[in-house]
Amino acid sequence: MKQVMVIRTDLKMGKGKIAAQSCHxxxxxxxxxxxxxxxxxxxxxxxxxxxxxxxxxxxxxxxxMVKNTDIPxxxxxxxxxxxxxxxxxxxxxxxxxxDEKIDKxxxxxxxx
Numbered sequence: 764m765k766q767v768m769v770i771r772t773d774l775k776m777g778k779g780k781i782a783a784q785s786c787h788x789x790x791x792x793x794x795x796x797x798x799x800x801x802x803x804x805x806x807x808x809x810x811x812x813x814x815x816x817x818x819x820x821x822x823x824x825x826x827x828m829v830k831n832t833d834i835p836x837x838x839x840x841x842x843x844x845x846x847x848x849x850x851x852x853x854x855x856x857x858x859x860x861x862d863e864k865i866d867k868x869x870x871x872x873x874x875x
Contacts, residue, residue, distance in 0.1 A: 764803055765810040766792065766858040767869050769825055772815045774853060780846050781875070784839050785813055788856030791837025796859055800835075804859035814872035819852055826855055828868045834860045 768785045770776075776784065789811060793801065804810075816822050829836040837856040843849025858865050 764800075764807045764859055765812060765862050765865060766804070766856065766860075767865055768811065768813045769822060769855040769857065769869065769872065770813060770815050770875055771817075771819060771822055771853055772875075773818050774847060774851065776846060776853065780853075784841070784853040787839045788837055788854045790856075791839065792835045792856030792858060795835035795837060797835075800859055809859075812869075813875045814869055815875045816872065822852065822855055825857075825868060825872075829855070829857055832864065832868075834858055834864055834868075 766789060768788045770781055770785065816825065826836065826838055834857060838852060839854045841847045841849065841851040841853050847853065857869065
């Protein structure tokens, strides 16, 4: 069981901004997950992985793949209060769900 956050590196966000956007992605996807999946993930230690993509196009390609599954997902759009314009898509939360299901979509992505 794990959860994956996919971060856009082309935005050149600061470390704090990346951390905040990852948290938004994590919580957003978590809130959409089935209660039984959440319980199993919690019992296994709530594993989280942060990976990167180099563009909005790449992020949307991953998002489209996830949308065709039953894996919970959450696309983060920035509020525009600090570094980025309002509505900027910054990252994607995927899961929690079974490692094998998520790996089919994110296994080729590099760690941030």
